[in-house]
Amino acid sequence: MGFLIRTVITAVAFYIAANVVTGLWFSSLTTLIIAAIIFGVVNxxxxxxxxxxxxxxxxxxxxxxxxVVNALMLGLTALLMPGMRITNLSAAFFGAIIIWLVSWLANKLVGDRTAAVAR
Incomplete structure (x- = not known):
């Protein structure tokens, strides 16, 4: 259950980053979800x-x-995922920052609730 929640959070973070950062692109929603799974495995x-x-x-x-390590992991995910494209290093760097920030905020908000449900 936790993996599924974290994958959805990462997919939402990818979506936000793709809309904010010029140079980070996903071909479809399916690609975005699969990229979130690959990103989780890479991390x-x-x-x-x-x-x-x-x-x-x-x-x-x-x-x-x-x-820089976070940007490298995002770049590696783009190399492994055919429908994901990062055009330059700054897109990877700023995309990784936005993904980290959105994931951190979402995990802070959802983390307490999932721990209470697990008990």
């Missing part, structure tokens, strides 16, 4: 490895390099 499997390897740079930049 669960590959992101921890990249975050661990980039830890010295992250420490030197006081955590700001995490934004």
């Amino acid at each position: 669960a499997v590959i992101r921890p490895i990249v975050a661990t390897l980039s830890l010295p740079v992250t420490v030197l930049t006081l955590g700001l390099f995490t934004l």
Whole structure:
């Protein structure tokens, strides 16, 4: 149930980011939902490895390099998803920020309610 809720939150975040950021594009709603699933898998499997390897740079930049790692994960998702397109690095960077922000806000709002339902 939690995976489904997080996938819907990510899909909504992708939709908002695609409407705000020029250069982030999805061919259809189905592509957007599948991209949200792939993004979740990429963040669960590959992101921890990249975050661990980039830890010295992250420490030197006081955590700001995490934004670059997020943009890389979004770019990797675009490479794996045929109907998703990112035209440049700034679109990936700002798209990742918007996706993180919307996901964070939605998880804050929904997180407490899903925990109460699970009990």
